[in-house]
Amino acid sequence: MSSPQRVRVGLVEDDPIMGESIAHRLDLEGYRVAWWKSGQAAIDAARTDAPDLMVCDIRLPDMNGESLFNRLVPHKPGLPFIFITGFAQVDQAVRLMRAGAADYVAKPFAMPDFLAKVTALLQRTSSKPHALGHSDAMGRVEATLRRIANIDSTVLLTGESGVGKEVAARFLHAESDRSEKPFMAVNCAAIPADLLESELFGHERGAFTGASARHLGYVERAGEGFLFLDEIGELPLALQAKLLRLIEARRFQRLGGEVELTCAARIICATNVDLDAAVRDGRFRSDLLFRISVIETHIPALRDRKEDIVPLLDLFRAQFAAAFGRHVTGFQPDVAEAALLHGWPGNVRELRNRVERAIALADTPWIGREHLFPDLVPQSIGPAGFASLASMREQVERQHIRQALDRAQGRVEEAAKLLGVSRSTLFEKMRRLRMDH
Numbered sequence: 001m002s003s004p005q006r007v008r009v010g011l012v013e014d015d016p017i018m019g020e021s022i023a024h025r026l027d028l029e030g031y032r033v034a035w036w037k038s039g040q041a042a043i044d045a046a047r048t049d050a051p052d053l054m055v056c057d058i059r060l061p062d063m064n065g066e067s068l069f070n071r072l073v074p075h076k077p078g079l080p081f082i083f084i085t086g087f088a089q090v091d092q093a094v095r096l097m098r099a100g101a102a103d104y105v106a107k108p109f110a111m112p113d114f115l116a117k118v119t120a121l122l123q124r125t126s127s128k129p130h131a132l133g134h135s136d137a138m139g140r141v142e143a144t145l146r147r148i149a150n151i152d153s154t155v156l157l158t159g160e161s162g163v164g165k166e167v168a169a170r171f172l173h174a175e176s177d178r179s180e181k182p183f184m185a186v187n188c189a190a191i192p193a194d195l196l197e198s199e200l201f202g203h204e205r206g207a208f209t210g211a212s213a214r215h216l217g218y219v220e221r222a223g224e225g226f227l228f229l230d231e232i233g234e235l236p237l238a239l240q241a242k243l244l245r246l247i248e249a250r251r252f253q254r255l256g257g258e259v260e261l262t263c264a265a266r267i268i269c270a271t272n273v274d275l276d277a278a279v280r281d282g283r284f285r286s287d288l289l290f291r292i293s294v295i296e297t298h299i300p301a302l303r304d305r306k307e308d309i310v311p312l313l314d315l316f317r318a319q320f321a322a323a324f325g326r327h328v329t330g331f332q333p334d335v336a337e338a339a340l341l342h343g344w345p346g347n348v349r350e351l352r353n354r355v356e357r358a359i360a361l362a363d364t365p366w367i368g369r370e371h372l373f374p375d376l377v378p379q380s381i382g383p384a385g386f387a388s389l390a391s392m393r394e395q396v397e398r399q400h401i402r403q404a405l406d407r408a409q410g411r412v413e414e415a416a417k418l419l420g421v422s423r424s425t426l427f428e429k430m431r432r433l434r435m436d437h
Contacts, residue, residue, distance in 0.1 A: 007122060008032045010051035012042040012068065013084070014061050022055065025111055026118075039063040043072050050079055053122060057084045070329060073318055080121055084109075131171055132164070133312075135305035141168065144297055149175040154247060154292050156232075157270040159299035162349030165270040166230060168299055173226045178266065181225030184218045189231035197239055198255050207256025219252055222265035232292065233273040233284060244288045267292070302344040302351065309339050309351070316352050317367065320359035329365040331372075338369045343399065345406035398433050401426070 009031045013019035016037075023033045034051060036042040039060045046054070054072075058065035065083050073079060083104040103117050132142045148155065149172055157165040166185060173183045191199050198207075202217030219227060229235075235243065246252050247267060251260045269292045278284035302308065313331060321328040344350055358371040401419070408414035416426040 008051040010054045011035045012056040039068040054081045133308040135307040137300045137305045145172045153294040155268045156293040156296045161272045162347035163299040164348045169228045169268045183226045184222040185228045186218045187230045189234040203255035204257045224264045227265040229269045232269040233271040240285045247291045302347045316355035332368040334369045343403035
């Protein structure tokens with residue numbers, strides 16, 4: 001943890017006696033205190049120069065603490081809050097903690113107890129935990145990436161599409177001593193094969209028809225920073241040989257060039273395919289696989305780290321509500337249950353997209369299950385406005401089959417094995433449920 005002399009605490013309190021008491025005691029403890037007497041003053045100041053911790057009274061002259069929290073946190077995600085509340089506002093304080101606030105103290109409180117909360121909270125937040133997720137699995141990934149942040153070995157990030165491999169690569173870059181250097185991301189599957197060499201290594205003027213000027217490729221533009229090669233398994237074999245030389249000799253040439261250039265970037269690769277199988281099939285060079293996987297880190301699927309689902313929902317809600325200018329306070333109680341039951345075949349990318357759509361279309365401050373999962377809303381509603389048991393059974397079966405097909409990459413026979421039924425039974429079930437293969 002940083003020493004108290006370097007820790008800045010923001011205090012939002014309009015009561016001059018209580019404010020003076022808290023500010024004076026924090027000052028004696030060695031903290032630097034910024035004291036604001038209104039919510040708007042705190043928002044204006046903290047958006048440009050956020051403290052390490054906010055201490056905020058729930059009752060303020062121009063707004064309540066919940067409004068301040070909802071307006072400030074989207075701009076400063078992760079900023080810890082301790083709320084000061086009277087007995088009548090304890091329920092509100094608890095609701096704020098569920099929305100991401102760190103703690104609260106109820107008036108009247110003992111100053112040593114308050115200071116203990118401040119110290120404990122700063123100790124928890126100073127090491128920046130949960131940057132990649134709250135689950136133990138992502139905690140291990142984060143710890144591994146921190147350990148290797150300042151070495152130059154190549155790293156291979158593996159995992160299903162949408163799990164957050166680029167997020168992990170950017171985290172590694174941010175934790176490294178190259179964080180001020182460029183981060184160049186290349187999706188090897190998104191660039192046409194005939195353009196990929198030029199995009200990676202650059203080209204000289206006249207190297208091919210249409211090359212009217214020199215072009216610097218991603219390798220050169222990465223400089224001494226990070227070169228992130230996503231979907232590395234889609235790299236053509238001819239370019240695999242050039243990438244191998246780049247990694248081993250740290251040398252490359254622009255297309256049509258004669259001068260050898262030096263690559264100083266750290267190379268991070270990612271894939272969602274089985275590269276060992278690709279080597280066996282002759283689609284990927286074994287020597288290149290050895291070179292890019294000096295340190296291999298697997299990013300688990302979202303369904304295997306359910307502890308991350310609700311925090312991710314809250315994170316994306318705050319981000320999109322701020323970006324779209326929507327007053328979205330939170331999620332209705334049934335959303336968390338539905339999200340935890342969902343299989344998330346598209347992983348974090350699917351979750352992010354669902355939240356973005358829900359916020360964009362929101363006409364209420366509370367997002368419900370029907371907003372996040374409109375494709376799963378039962379089609380058959382009974383006379384009392386309640387879904388029939390048959391429609392719910394079909395919905396669950398349809399969702400489970402879809403997840404099995406996603407896991408089996410669309411192969412019906414493999415999906416049938418996962419579901420414990422025959423291929424013909426699965427086809428009949430899909431026909432009855434009106435599911436396209």
